[in-house]
Every structure is written in C-alpha cells, then in structure tokens.
Amino acid sequence: MKVFNTLVLSLIFSLSFQSCHSVDCGEGTVEENGTCVPLNIPDVIEGETLCASGSHWNSALGQCFVDPETVCGTGTQVVWNEDSSEFTCVSTGNPELPECPEATPGGPICITGKVRYFIDPGDETKLMTSEITDPLILDQIEIVVYDPLDYAAKGSDSEPLGRATIDATLGAFIATEIIVPTQGYIALVVRDKNWTPDSDPESWPFTGYAYQATPGINIEGTYAVTITNDQLNTWQSDLETDPSFIGEACSEGHIYNCGTWIGIYQDEESKTPIDGVVPYYGTNTRVPATSMAFIDKNTDGKLNILTRGTDRAHTSDTGIVMYFGAELTSYFGLCDFLVTDNLCNDWEMNFPKTLQGGSSQKTLFVEFVDGTRLN
Amino acid sequence: MTLVIVTFSCNEPYHGSRIVGNIYTGGVIDQNTLVTPSRISAGDGTYTYPVTDDAGYIDHYELYAGIDGIGTVRLKNFLIRPVIENHHPCLQFVRDELRVDDGDGEEHFLNMCSYPFPDLNRDLYAVVSAAPSGIGTANPGYNFLEWAFDMRDPENTVLNPSCKTVGGELQDNRILYIKEAVNAYCSQLHKDYYIGNPYQLTAPVNGEFYGLVDNLDPRTGLATGGFSFPVRYKLQDITSIFVVADPDPDRLSTENFDENLPPNPEGRIILMGNSDGSFGYLDKDMFEGTWHGLMESPYGEQIWFEYTLFYDLDEDSVYF
Numbered sequence: 001m002k003v004f005n006t007l008v009l010s011l012i013f014s015l016s017f018q019s020c021h022s023v024d025c026g027e028g029t030v031e032e033n034g035t036c037v038p039l040n041i042p043d044v045i046e047g048e049t050l051c052a053s054g055s056h057w058n059s060a061l062g063q064c065f066v067d068p069e070t071v072c073g074t075g076t077q078v079v080w081n082e083d084s085s086e087f088t089c090v091s092t093g094n095p096e097l098p099e100c101p102e103a104t105p106g107g108p109i110c111i112t113g114k115v116r117y118f119i120d121p122g123d124e125t126k127l128m129t130s131e132i133t134d135p136l137i138l139d140q141i142e143i144v145v146y147d148p149l150d151y152a153a154k155g156s157d158s159e160p161l162g163r164a165t166i167d168a169t170l171g172a173f174i175a176t177e178i179i180v181p182t183q184g185y186i187a188l189v190v191r192d193k194n195w196t197p198d199s200d201p202e203s204w205p206f207t208g209y210a211y212q213a214t215p216g217i218n219i220e221g222t223y224a225v226t227i228t229n230d231q232l233n234t235w236q237s238d239l240e241t242d243p244s245f246i247g248e249a250c251s252e253g254h255i256y257n258c259g260t261w262i263g264i265y266q267d268e269e270s271k272t273p274i275d276g277v278v279p280y281y282g283t284n285t286r287v288p289a290t291s292m293a294f295i296d297k298n299t300d301g302k303l304n305i306l307t308r309g310t311d312r313a314h315t316s317d318t319g320i321v322m323y324f325g326a327e328l329t330s331y332f333g334l335c336d337f338l339v340t341d342n343l344c345n346d347w348e349m350n351f352p353k354t355l356q357g358g359s360s361q362k363t364l365f366v367e368f369v370d371g372t373r374l375n
Numbered sequence: 376m377t378l379v380i381v382t383f384s385c386n387e388p389y390h391g392s393r394i395v396g397n398i399y400t401g402g403v404i405d406q407n408t409l410v411t412p413s414r415i416s417a418g419d420g421t422y423t424y425p426v427t428d429d430a431g432y433i434d435h436y437e438l439y440a441g442i443d444g445i446g447t448v449r450l451k452n453f454l455i456r457p458v459i460e461n462h463h464p465c466l467q468f469v470r471d472e473l474r475v476d477d478g479d480g481e482e483h484f485l486n487m488c489s490y491p492f493p494d495l496n497r498d499l500y501a502v503v504s505a506a507p508s509g510i511g512t513a514n515p516g517y518n519f520l521e522w523a524f525d526m527r528d529p530e531n532t533v534l535n536p537s538c539k540t541v542g543g544e545l546q547d548n549r550i551l552y553i554k555e556a557v558n559a560y561c562s563q564l565h566k567d568y569y570i571g572n573p574y575q576l577t578a579p580v581n582g583e584f585y586g587l588v589d590n591l592d593p594r595t596g597l598a599t600g601g602f603s604f605p606v607r608y609k610l611q612d613i614t615s616i617f618v619v620a621d622p623d624p625d626r627l628s629t630e631n632f633d634e635n636l637p638p639n640p641e642g643r644i645i646l647m648g649n650s651d652g653s654f655g656y657l658d659k660d661m662f663e664g665t666w667h668g669l670m671e672s673p674y675g676e677q678i679w680f681e682y683t684l685f686y687d688l689d690e691d692s693v694y695f
Contacts, residue, residue, distance in 0.1 A: 030448050032608050039445065040446050040447045066644065296418070339539075341420055
C-alpha cells in the first residue's frame, strides 16, 4: 500500500509539471492566453500598404524598413548591405562645406557655415533652423564678419574683419584670415549684396549674429542668420497699430532705423527657451517697457505674435525679446516673480551679467542669452 | 479521483508577459507633444485640442512586436496623459480631505490651481490605459471643454480655464459645473478612461495607471519615471519591438480594440528596437529569464524607451 501511494504521488507530481504550458505554436503564430493566433504577416504584393509612413517595403525580406532618406542627411548616400537588410549612411565624398585651411596657434581663423532664416517665411514655426540653399537667394546677399562690439560703438564706420565667399553650389560660405578681436566676439552679418552704409534694405536687412571666438581655432559648420525685409516690415506694421508706442519706442519711428537687439533667453545646457524672464541691461536696469516687444507663438506654434512690453513684462515660452535702440552694454535677465507659472521661476534661472550685446542704427542683432538652471 | 483533478489543473493557460519600461527624452523634446490624444499648449496654461484630420494629430500609441522576423503582433494600446488635468470636470468636486474644518459648514473642494505651483498638468506625464473609442459618453475623449459643456452651471463665465496668475491673483481658474450632473456623468465612464488621482497618483480615480514618463517631479524636484504593464502574448520569439503613434481612433473601436491589427500605414513609428541592433537593441543573453532592450527613434529624435521584458512569467526565475 505504501508503495502504491508513492507511485500515485509521483504520478501526480510528474503530470502536474509535464502538461502545463505545453502549447507549441507553429511558425506564423503566437501564443495568446493558451491559444495560437496568427501574426500579421505582410503580404509581398500588399506589403507597401502595410508599412507605416516614413518606412518602405522590402519585398525580398517581406518586412517594412525605415526610409533611409529620413535617416541619412545631406552630404551622404545610402549604401545597403548584401542582403539589403541594413544600410549605412556614407559620405558622398563631396564636401558639404568649403574646407578651411589649418589655423596656426594664436593666429587668424577661418569660418565656414550656412545661412539660416531667423524665422522661416515658409514655415513660421521654425526659428533659426531653416537653411537657405537656393542659389538665386544666395546671390542676393553678402556675408561680412565684424567685431560686434566695435560695430555697436561705431556703426557703419566700423571696419569689417573680413568678407565671406559664398559657394552657391554647396549653399555655404567661407571666410578666411579673420583676426579675432581681443574681447573674443565676432559677428557674422548678412545683408543685401553691394550694401552701402546707412542704406535702407532692399530684401535683406543688416542682421548680425555673434559668436565667441578664440585665436587659432577655426569655426567650421556654423551659421549666419538673416531676417527678411518682409518680416521686418510686418513687425513694424504690427507695432505701428499703436502710434503712441512706436513713437516712444523709437525716436526714429522705425525699429530698423533705431537698431534692434533680439535676445533669446535659454537654458545653457538643454537649450530650452525660458519664459518668465524680465530683460535687464547694464548693472541693474530693466529694459524699458516702452522700448521692447516679445515675439510669441500663436496657437499653431507660428512665431507671428508681437506683444508690446507695455502689455507684458516678461518673455513667453519662445524666450525672445526685441529691444529697440539697444545700447552697447551687458545683457541679462531676472525672473518675474509676479507670475509663477514659468520656467524661469520653476528652474530658478540665473542669467549672468557678462554677456555683451547691443545694436546700432540700421542694424538687427541676434544673440542667445544663456542662463544656468539652479533648480 | 485525485489523478483526474490534477490532469485538468494542468490545462492552465499561458500567463503572459510583462514589460517594465521607462520612456525618457532629451532636452529639446517638449513632453507635452507626447500627450495623446494630442493637445497644443498656448503657453499660458490653456490648451487647444486638434481633431483627427489635423496635421500631426496623434490619437493613441500602439506597441508592436515583430515575431521571428516574419510578422507582427499588436501588444498594447496605451496613452500618455498629464497625470492630473487641473480642470478636468470629474476632479472639480473632489473634496479637500486635508483641509482643517473651519466650522463654516460648507463643503470644500480641492483648488487645483493653488500656489505654489507643482503643475502636474504641464510637467508630469503618465503612461495609462486607452479606452475603446466610439462608445459614446463612456469614453468622451479628453477635450472636456467640448463634452462637459452641458454640465456647466448657468452662472459660469469661464470659457478656457488656466492657472495663470496676474498680480498674484488667479485668473479664470475654474469652470463652474453642476455637481449632480458631473457626478452622474463621471460615474459611468469606461473602466479604462484615465482620470488622475491628486491624492495618490498610482491609484487613479478612473482608468489604469501604468507609470510615469521619466521626468523631475515638479513637487519635489526628484527624478521619477518608469511603468509596467502586462502583455497577453508569449514573446519568446520576438525579434523587434516598436511603438506606432497612431492618428486613427477607429483602431480602438470595440470591434478592433483587442484585434491583432497590422500597423497602420497612416501611423508613424516613433520608437524601434531590433535584436540585430540596427535600431536600439534587444539583449536576450544578459539575464536569465528576462530580456533587456532599448527602443530609439528611427528619425534620430531625442526619445528612448528602455525596457525589461519578462517574456514568460511561468518560467521566469525571478519568482513573482
């Protein structure tokens, strides 16, 4: 009897382990709650319709693959492996930018890059990301390198540090033999071709964008920024809807004639634009409410809303402010403690007083104001 | 007799798999853009709600696995939602349980815009269940400005509430609703329609809370993130895993919700990981009983989905 009991218990034990989870689903199926159900198997004929947008059908392998064109950037070409299951992005061998000569330590530098719209007129949601590669447009502009502090002080009497050559084929520019000023700032200026001092813009207002530079270290793959004349006129017309504001903001009656500094407040590390910043300059002076306006987004994300400083004292989530008639001095910002729902307060942003900026008559000057997040 | 009972007990079904993951983003991605159904921030604490045919609209996410490199299976439908919607009508009559009774005899409710701001509507996002579409008022969608219109108090003047302050005073902070109408409405929502719990995030007022998108908790500044959900398929043979941002609510209709639909051609693969390492990776060797993987954006966007896959809970040596 004891032997029989042992046998029964052994049988119970073994059966309880043998028959559980015994479902073995064949190819093309998967187990769902104990049952084999069919997979979605892309059909060779219908394969293309099964691939999500941004991907394509490989009939040989019967799979959807991400479109390589969305992965490989300009200046590269797609190269597939033998069974066409993987691709790599390989340089076309054609340089995307002109090639700089090697800089000598402490010596003049070379700058290469492309031209970007400040706000893309074709897609106003894009800030300083859209490159201008159309040779017809590039043929309308010239790019000049200045000492921005010298230009802010002297205006059009300032001598350029050099001029860039535009390669319309590459859609890029190169400036060589640039001697870095002692204060370490250089500005790339985009303006109408054959610009003359104190002239009104035809299509491309005098727009500067500053970099910090070090003697002997080339700046390659950077960009210059341009603002279209249409954009400038749109801003001006918008501000003129309140004649008292534009009259007080700019004694010259036009924000280009006064000269305008455009600051973009951002977190230095994440590059996130910061809202809730009250612009300051000098040692501790608020930018006058009557002399500034903020560039905001509409509900579609387009950067086409202008809010006067008299209507709001701080930046929106674009982080962008325009200061009309800005003088050459240091620029920073403090958080507006009268409002709480903003990144400036939430992150306890600190914008140091070391950044030099400004503008001059018939000049637009674009500059990032980097801050440090303390929270 | 004993033998017969034991034999039947061994028809135990497969217990499924579990994914424990974390979605994290780089600094340039605004996590509000991950919210589904999509909403657009006006930057002042208010939102607009695009609809199905609007460009860029995302209705929900679908998690897929590729099996044996020959086919796919839809593993899970899910949403990313703000953990709390400050102005959700179903939260407007949540009693303020922590308030000291001042003896005024009135019933007090949570002020969802109280200062200082830990704005969980804007800064903290949850991975939650998706409810079936097309089931009427049991899943009214997340544009409450539209569906709760009939429940507003006739005295209400607020059209689009926000938590904006001017001079320290809250502006347009709350839509006035009829309490009885709201309570009746909110009590019949589908069990998977998510409404956050301001007292305890992990126990939502409605729906299923799987976890959080990686971020800093705005209340404490501490890092938080990670989620977990079960999958009813056996994932022994997966070779890829990917997430599709899907614009079509019909794919979550009651007829389609549990169907193994193929990926929607109108959708967009936003995250992908393959065992061959061409996108992200899927490591089946590092740990016994569990696999570890990473999905990345095939477009190079700064979003990642790292996960541990407990592919067979019956065999897993971790012993749940």
